[in-house]
Amino acid sequence: DQQVKQNSPSLSVQEGRISILNCDYTNSMFDYFLWYKKYPAEGPTFLISISSIKDKNEDGRFTVFLNKSAKHLSLHIVPSQPGDSAVYFCAARGAGTASKLTFGTGTRLQVTL
Amino acid sequence: NAGVTQTPKFRILKIGQSMTLQCTQDMNHNYMYWYRQDPGMGLKLIYYSVGAGITDKGEVPNGYNVSRSTTEDFPLRLELAAPSQTSVYFCASRERTLQSSYNSPLHFGNGTRLTVT
Numbered sequence: 055d056q057q058v059k060q061n062s063p064s065l066s067v068q069e070g071r072i073s074i075l076n077c078d079y080t081n082s083m084f085d086y087f088l089w090y091k092k093y094p095a096e097g098p099t100f101l102i103s104i105s106s107i108k109d110k111n112e113d114g115r116f117t118v119f120l121n122k123s124a125k126h127l128s129l130h131i132v133p134s135q136p137g138d139s140a141v142y143f144c145a146a147r148g149a150g151t152a153s154k155l156t157f158g159t160g161t162r163l164q165v166t167l
Numbered sequence: 168n169a170g171v172t173q174t175p176k177f178r179i180l181k182i183g184q185s186m187t188l189q190c191t192q193d194m195n196h197n198y199m200y201w202y203r204q205d206p207g208m209g210l211k212l213i214y215y216s217v218g219a220g221i222t223d224k225g226e227v228p229n230g231y232n233v234s235r236s237t238t239e240d241f242p243l244r245l246e247l248a249a250p251s252q253t254s255v256y257f258c259a260s261r262e263r264t265l266q267s268s269y270n271s272p273l274h275f276g277n278g279t280r281l282t283v284t
Binding site: 056058060063086088090095096097098099100103143147153154155156157158159160 | 171198200202207208209210211212215225257259261270272273274275276277278
């Protein structure tokens, strides 16, 4: 039962254009959402997050949008750069003090010149 | 600050062998986690710990054991390796936050790639 879904395994975008990565979730108890970026042979690194009490959070070139009614979030990268080429994981926090994260399957973004 | 350090980076095991994946962090984080990532899949939680002496099962704990005798270290033990345990293993840690509207991010190690044949 995949509670966090990233339906696009890969995405290719030209340098300078917008990259939009999507994520859907099924558990309405999730209250915090994060995006992680992963380069080959490295661990994931935190990129940006959003609480369920907000619908948008922005950090430089990265913006995350949350649509709670649709149980959907998206990550926008503007403008895309070649260094953004990586696998992006969406993650959601469940209830409980340990704040365990449930991860999506990832989307591989390739930014081309 | 080294962050989260995992050893070894690579390991090949024969079926039935045992090994311990080491994880240590120098950030004084309370919470530590072990995830595994299979090809084309997301990260699945194996075990986690909210502090020294406290551990609990995640989504996929079968075939693994953990201990947390110190804040810094959170080793993962495989007792009888099976081909299904071929995966990349990530250890992560994070500090405890008291605000429900904020979640301190996980800091990950660079992973251990394990092959069981």
